[in-house]
Amino acid sequence: MNYYLVGNTDLAELALWAFFLFFIGLIIYLRREDRREGYPLESDVTGRLENPGWLFRPDDKTFVLSNGRGVVHAPGKRVFEAPNPKTRRMSPYEGAPIEPTGNPLIDGVGPAAWAERAHAPDIMLDGSPKIVPLDKSHGFWIARQDRNPIGMPVFGCDNVMAGVVSNVWVDQMERVIRYIEVRLMGDAGGAGRTVTAPMAMCQVSSRRGTVKVDAIRADQFAAAPALASDSQITFNEEERVIGYFGGGYLYSKRSRIEPFL
Incomplete structure (x- = not known):
């Protein structure tokens, strides 16, 4: 029995390409979904927000909370969790640690940080x-x-x-x-x-x-x-x-x- 479809293309090759396309789509889907919380990222040096591009930018999803607590949209509008100017970077390079300059227990830095x-x-x-x-x-x-x-x-x-x-x-x-x-x-x-x-x-x-x-x-x-x-x-x-x-x-x-x- 001959399993060739067109020229040298057979069912095994089509199955392999189908798997590759599925895997690429899965990666794109997961990268879109993991940007629903904590994104977009902010540059440590310039303070600019990243632009993931249309391919990795997730669409808003609506989550209905229980017991009449309303709805939540994710990713929704970006909310800074602990905006506080009383901090400074210990070194002028990207990824440098931040240290508090005021009361470290309420500046929201390091182990004293909190989520909004x-x-x-x-x-x-x-x-x-x-x-x-x-x-x-x-x-x-x-x-x-x-x-x-x-x-x-x-x-x-x-x-x-x-x-x-x-x-x-x-x-x-x-x-x-x-x-x-x-x-x-x-x-x-x-x-x-x-x-x-x-x-x-x-x-x-x-x-x-x-x-x-x-x-x-x-x-x-x-x-x-x-x-x-x-x-x-x-x-x-x-x-x-x-x-x-x-x-x-x-x-x-x-x-x-x-x-x-």
Whole structure:
């Protein structure tokens, strides 16, 4: 049986060309789709935005959010996540690291950076906020085997008292404490103000009856991001809180910034 179609072109060659064309189309499709978030790129030197060309420029897609939260268009209009002029490049070449020139914990640089996420809380299946204060949760309490951190003094990484735990925020789906609420007092600054600290960065000592936040100093609690509501925390607020305290592992002390050796 003869499988030649035209001249020296056979079915195997057509199948090979079909695979090549499919693979090229797949690459173009994937390169278009991965530009829906974080693009277009910005040149480190000139500040100009890249022009991917018509072939790799994705069309807007509309995503309908659940629980009546509206719609999102991607890629949509470019939104700068943390526009802040208090930064500078350490060297005049493309790809050079950026260092803060103001308060490094709030300049949105390095480990203290955050993403401009939605100003809405994470929710459960019934649409109610997932992370809430303990007294506003649905039947949650501190286990009798554990010591209740509410009322314990809170110390910074400099072993100076910053305030007292006034409440804890629980994740009602994961059944864990996500944040502690600290009422500031004493000489640390911001007395009477309430801030929220990530539980993952807290060391609770049942024997001493204290809580230590090893991320920042006691005086740095005063500038920590505040929540707009006392009953819920939004995605955006979570980003800023974790960015502030997480940045403290590098920026809270001069000794942490300098090389170890």
